[in-house]
């Protein structure tokens with residue numbers, strides 16, 4: 166099946182869910198960095214999911230009902246601009262290539278949209294996502310309302326189209342999963358490359374450069390998020406992105422970095438010793454986090470609730486913190502009082518897809534939602550220990566997180582990122598081979 170057919174099928178599914186009314190889904194605007202320099206363009210995930218069209222200045226309009234219509238507004242061909250900025254499809258080619266019923270120049274959007282909105286009962290739109298679009302859509306609806314005396318009605322229901330789209334995107338189809346596999350494989354190779362490159366005295370940014378090199382040389386378009394390359398104490402800053410310190414012998418290095426391929430994110434964290442060999446205390450904590458992750462992955466299966474992997478990881482971590490005398494009382498008491506949060510303060514995962522923290526609700530009807538085939542998410546327990554009088558010194562400045570990407574399968578889950586080594590033996594063996 167061609168890409169265009171896949172996107173067309175998605176539009177048809179959305180049209181069915183809408184039942185009746187009009188949907189307006191704008192492309193992401195370009196973002197100016199300064200002067201005439203722009204940030205790298207990244208399409209809006211919803212827009213791209215439905216179109217496969219990666220140009221800015223475009224809008225998708227869907228009309229649901231007895232004769233469903235899928236209409237693209239996009240930039241016209243313009244040789245002068247194409248010399249400076251690159252190829253534009255233009256409406257005629259875009260209509261054919263991306264299988265729309267019609268395509269119009271973006272300059273005609275307001276007039277055409279005011280016509281298309283007439284007598285539609287409902288408007289589906291990403292409410293609140295873009296302030297400028299919100300104003301424009303409200304104005305267009307007012308323009309339609311102003312024609313009331315000629316018998317025209319404006320949509321009187323407003324729906325956030327993302328409610329429907331988020332549910333669609335939560336369940337990945339085989340095409341999406343294949344792309345996520347590619348992203349995960351490239352990111353895993355980048356972590357292997359980083360493990361080979363690390364030595365005491367190297368800078369965190371040198372290791373970041375290794376990761377970025379591996380992403381791009383394999384065709385990934387970009388990192389899926391800003392890489393975290395955090396040696397020693399820096400690993401206890403959850404969103405550390407400075408990546409500008411020297412790596413020290415005896416420290417652990419936490420790397421949370423992964424790439425995006427064709428619109429799909431991966432998300433991997435590995436933690437390993439700068440020297441290539443874990444100390445006894447580092448190994449104790451690492452094995453605890455690894456066991457927590459294994460427990461969470463074992464709980465990730467169809468029919469389980471979203472919170473079950475998190476709860477499984479928490480039990481292992483709470484017991485470990487008691488065993489290492491980092492928390493007092495029983496495991497149940499630690500869970501009840503949430504005293505583990507001093508050392509493990511985030512949750513064990515999030516949906517993963519076109520966005521690294523992907524769309525989709527975590528609860529339905531006030532219950533954690535049931536996992537089902539095609540859902541993809543991260544499993545990423547951690548433990549972060551800052552210096553404190555009541556903590557043994559051997560644990561100070563130790564930040565550990567182990568993060569893999571999984572997709573729920575027919576009878577469990579598939580680990581997309583399994584190629585990135587994570588057992589103590591596998592990491593030490595790989596680093597020993599590349600230590601000279």
Ligand code: GLY
Nearest residue numbers: 390421432521545
């Ligand atoms: N890299 C972002 C996260 O792990 O959630």
Ligand code: MN
Nearest residue numbers: 432543545568
């Ligand atoms: Mn994550």
Ligand code: MN
Nearest residue numbers: 421432433568
């Ligand atoms: Mn991550």
